[in-house]
Amino acid sequence: MGRALVWDATCVDSLAASHLPSTSQKAAAAAESAQMLKRPKMFLLRQAVSNARQLAPSVRAMSSKGPLVDLTVDNDGVAIMTLQRPPVNSLNLDLLKEISKSLDDVAKNKSRGMILTSSSPTVFSAGLDIMEMYKPDMKRAEEFWTTLQDVWFKLYGSSFATAAAINGHAPAGGCLLSMSCEYRAMVGGKFTIGLNETALGIVAPKWFMDTMCRTISMRQAELALTTAKMFTVDEALKCELIDEIATDKADAINKCKTFLKKFEKIPPLARAITKLKMREEPIKNLQTSRQADVQEFLSFLKNPKVQQSLEMYIQALKQKAAK
Numbered sequence: 520m521g522r523a524l525v526w527d528a529t530c531v532d533s534l535a536a537s538h539l540p541s542t543s544q545k546a547a548a549a550a551e552s553a554q555m556l557k558r559p560k561m562f563l564l565r566q567a568v569s570n571a572r573q574l575a576p577s578v579r580a581m582s583s584k585g586p587l588v589d590l591t592v593d594n595d596g597v598a599i600m601t602l603q604r605p606p607v608n609s610l611n612l613d614l615l616k617e618i619s620k621s622l623d624d625v626a627k628n629k630s631r632g633m634i635l636t637s638s639s640p641t642v643f644s645a646g647l648d649i650m651e652m653y654k655p656d657m658k659r660a661e662e663f664w665t666t667l668q669d670v671w672f673k674l675y676g677s678s679f680a681t682a683a684a685i686n687g688h689a690p691a692g693g694c695l696l697s698m699s700c701e702y703r704a705m706v707g708g709k710f711t712i713g714l715n716e717t718a719l720g721i722v723a724p725k726w727f728m729d730t731m732c733r734t735i736s737m738r739q740a741e742l743a744l745t746t747a748k749m750f751t752v753d754e755a756l757k758c759e760l761i762d763e764i765a766t767d768k769a770d771a772i773n774k775c776k777t778f779l780k781k782f783e784k785i786p787p788l789a790r791a792i793t794k795l796k797m798r799e800e801p802i803k804n805l806q807t808s809r810q811a812d813v814q815e816f817l818s819f820l821k822n823p824k825v826q827q828s829l830e831m832y833i834q835a836l837k838q839k840a841a842k
């Protein structure tokens with residue numbers, strides 16, 4: 520007897536009334552949306568397979584371990600994803616690609632949850648690598664932005680539970696990564712966190728803004744976005760941009776683990792579907808406007824005023840670093 524080759528297929532009617540607004544804007548939008556809805560089910564199936572395999576608990580490296588991202592699973596089955604692109608974990612195309620692949624690995628490896636952190640003792644992530652935006656090759660810039668969108672879809676819309684152990688500064692894209700997780704523990708001290716794009720003369724995309732508006736109040740987000748506010752750790756706690764203050768990185772990771780433990784008694788499918796339903800709107804918004812968002816980014820980069828602002832910002836950073 521042969522074995523079934525197709526065991527769970529979904530056919531979407533891309534001309535259905537509910538799909539028409541998205542499919543008329545973007546090819547395969549209906550399939551993407553169906554895939555999103557199917558993730559929780561796949562997550563549960565993977566977990567069942569994982570339990571059946573009864574993997575010996577031990578600290579082990581996953582296959583995707585690469586130089587820019589370190590991915591390990593601890594004894595409790597929690598994946599720890601460590602960004603390690605010195606000096607400041609600025610998100611260039613290579614790092615984004617590795618984060619994207621590592622997120623796929625976490626999903627495949629049925630971890631209990633994932634904690635995002637950094638190997639730097641002072642910087643969680645300096646955000647997007649400004650050199651990817653300054654006088655860029657447009658083809659690369661397009662791939663860069665598409666990969667950033669992918670990372671956000673995979674992190675913000677992950678079926679697995681996520682937390683960020685923020686062990687240093689987290690400006691702009693660094694703040695976005697942490698806000699895309701479900702919980703944030705930040706190491707106290709002189710570090711800052713926030714979306715400071717306007718200070719660079721650039722505008723945070725709508726999905727960055729949406730992510731912030733779903734983390735802190737709309738009022739606080741509007742003030743923070745327009746004034747390029749970088750929150751101190753105490754301020755971030757007060758407005759709930761972070762959930763807890765930690766004494767050091769180990770404490771931040773422990774606090775994240777305690778958060779992830781809350782899900783031990785919650786049926787995983789119910790948790791995952793609830794999370795995805797809560798996050799559905801901004802995800803759908805970017806899915807339907809994905810191409811337009813890429814074009815907007817590219818036209819920003821073509822704007823001489825934006826290039827001038829970036830040049831001045833790079834010079835200021837270099838002068839500061841040289842002191």
Ligand SMILES: CCCC/C=C/CC(=O)SCCNC(=O)CCNC(=O)[C@H](O)C(C)(C)COP(=O)(O)OP(=O)(O)OC[C@H]1O[C@@H](n2cnc3c(N)ncnc32)[C@H](O)[C@@H]1OP(=O)(O)O
Pocket residue numbers: 606607609641642644645646647648649650652688690691692693715716719721722723724816819820836837839840841
């Ligand atoms: C057009 C629409 C797109 C809108 C979206 C944008 C989202 C973004 O993420 S934009 C990026 C915004 N990021 C920042 O403004 C952060 C800038 N960096 C800092 O504020 C500081 O570097 C830091 C607080 C993160 C760390 O300070 P620290 O004193 O430890 O390190 P530095 O001496 O400042 O930097 C060391 C080294 O790294 C370079 N660098 C810093 N940040 C970036 C970056 N984002 N991209 C590229 N390179 C960066 C800095 O110039 C230094 O380089 P040199 O050693 O070569 O001088």
